[in-house]
Amino acid sequence: MNEFSNECIKIISSIPKGKVMSYGQIAILAGSPRGARQVVRLLHSSSDKYRLPWHRVINGQGKISLDLHSDGELQVQLLESEGIEIGLIGKIDINKYRWNPDCQ
């Protein structure tokens, strides 16, 4: 495991309940402005192994990148359980729920 992946895991694990982050932001905070896809891979491949709150990670548009008919629906339910308001298209108030560990 390299440092980047480790940072990503820490950052993602640091996302508090009721907050969400985007891939790009996590990648930047992790140290790789172009490593958003690596964050994706980590979430998709090692989410269970590392116990990452993948449901709190969405795209930069504040929407669910997953299929709302499959995993996306599950994520929507999880986010709603945390108090996050989600639109019918999976739109989330990223402006309100954006989590900035650096700013915090």
Next chain:
DNA sequence: TGGATGACCTTAA
């Protein structure tokens, strides 16, 4: 148009 974003695919150990 242009620029930021991305829930993958491939290779190696």
Next chain:
DNA sequence: ATTAAGGCCATCC
């Protein structure tokens, strides 16, 4: 077989 690491270009507003 599984786990881990790495990246670039099409897509959407």
